[in-house]
Amino acid sequence: MIAQEICFTPRIEKLEALIRRLLFSHPKWPDAISDYKRRMAGYRGEKSLDFHLSMLPDQQYLIFHGLRLLYEQYYFQIDILLLCSTFAIVLEVKNITGEISFEKDFNQVTWRKNELGERIKNPVLQAKLQARKLRNWLREHKCIEVPIHYCFVNSNEKTIIRTESRNEQIIQHICNSENLLEKIEQIAKYNKTDKLDKKELKKIKRLLLTNHTPDTADILQAYNLSPKDILTGVKCPECSTIPMVYYRGKWCCSKCKVISKSAHIQAIKDYFLLIKPAITNSELCHFLHIDSENIGYKILKSMNFPHSGKFKNRVYHQPLNI
Numbered sequence: 001m002i003a004q005e006i007c008f009t010p011r012i013e014k015l016e017a018l019i020r021r022l023l024f025s026h027p028k029w030p031d032a033i034s035d036y037k038r039r040m041a042g043y044r045g046e047k048s049l050d051f052h053l054s055m056l057p058d059q060q061y062l063i064f065h066g067l068r069l070l071y072e073q074y075y076f077q078i079d080i081l082l083l084c085s086t087f088a089i090v091l092e093v094k095n096i097t098g099e100i101s102f103e104k105d106f107n108q109v110t111w112r113k114n115e116l117g118e119r120i121k122n123p124v125l126q127a128k129l130q131a132r133k134l135r136n137w138l139r140e141h142k143c144i145e146v147p148i149h150y151c152f153v154n155s156n157e158k159t160i161i162r163t164e165s166r167n168e169q170i171i172q173h174i175c176n177s178e179n180l181l182e183k184i185e186q187i188a189k190y191n192k193t194d195k196l197d198k199k200e201l202k203k204i205k206r207l208l209l210t211n212h213t214p215d216t217a218d219i220l221q222a223y224n225l226s227p228k229d230i231l232t233g234v235k236c237p238e239c240s241t242i243p244m245v246y247y248r249g250k251w252c253c254s255k256c257k258v259i260s261k262s263a264h265i266q267a268i269k270d271y272f273l274l275i276k277p278a279i280t281n282s283e284l285c286h287f288l289h290i291d292s293e294n295i296g297y298k299i300l301k302s303m304n305f306p307h308s309g310k311f312k313n314r315v316y317h318q319p320l321n322i
């Protein structure tokens with residue numbers, strides 16, 4: 001049973017907004033686009049495992065995607081956690097093209113593609129660390145102990161994994177996505193003793209979900225940018241020209257002449273994602289390039305945002321479902 005679905009993280013949504021609103025020529029644009037591509041590849045890799053995980057007995061396993069928990073002042077994130085009455089498995093999923101080599105000495109991992117190559121974080125050790133943090137976190141929350149296994153799952157069919165022979169310690173914690181079911185069944189075969197009853201499983205599920213904290217860190221701060229770097233105005237949904245011009249309830253593109261009644265919605269979402277999760281009427285008018293505060297008020301009213309304060313000081317808040 002899927003306890004927490006896979007979804008776009010706030011970080012991916014913020015990166016999309018940032019890419020929409022940085023000039024191509026901005027020095028931070030290449031960093032933003034490569035970060036976005038890397039995170040999207042990770043998302044697609046995890047998503048592709050849904051097919052394999054859907055073949056697990058539905059009643060037996062709880063599946064959590066992207067749990068992010070606080071332990072000793074720092075957050076740790078688990079790509080996929082499987083939990084059942086007898087054990088748990090932490091899966092570290094990577095979707096990298098090329099060749100990944102595990103070297104026994106120093107536990108180093110090298111990634112190679114074409115002529116390029118570099119040392120990357122060891123995904124097996126990453127999975128092991130997340131498992132250890134999860135164990136401690138569960139202890140801290142007074143949960144009954146359960147064996148926690150860990151595995152690096154390669155979700156890219158074209159990737160070649162190489163390890164040195166006799167590196168059993170590492171090999172047993174690696175699998176390709178098509179072997180994932182087999183891996184889980186293998187672990188299940190050696191963990192047959194029930195540790196958690198239904199009540200305890202329910203308790204852990206509730207604890208994990210209520211303590212899950214998505215990463216909503218300020219993206220401008222992360223990229224050392226200021227709001228001045230962000231392009232303001234409504235973006236044309238057809239040709240991406242910015243800004244569109246507001247005229248009698250509609251947005252008109254001066255380049256491709258497209259007319260839209262709703263193009264401002266994406267702009268307001270971008271404001272919430274990039275600048276702050278609340279907006280005043282004058283901030284809206286400035287961001288959407290509207291001269292009249294009456295029009296700004298009309299737009300905000302039509303969006304039905306939760307608000308606080310009165311008259312000029314009214315603040316409209318980002319709703320949870322935006």
Ligand SMILES: [Zn+2]
Nearest residue numbers: 236239253256
């Ligand atoms: Zn246009």
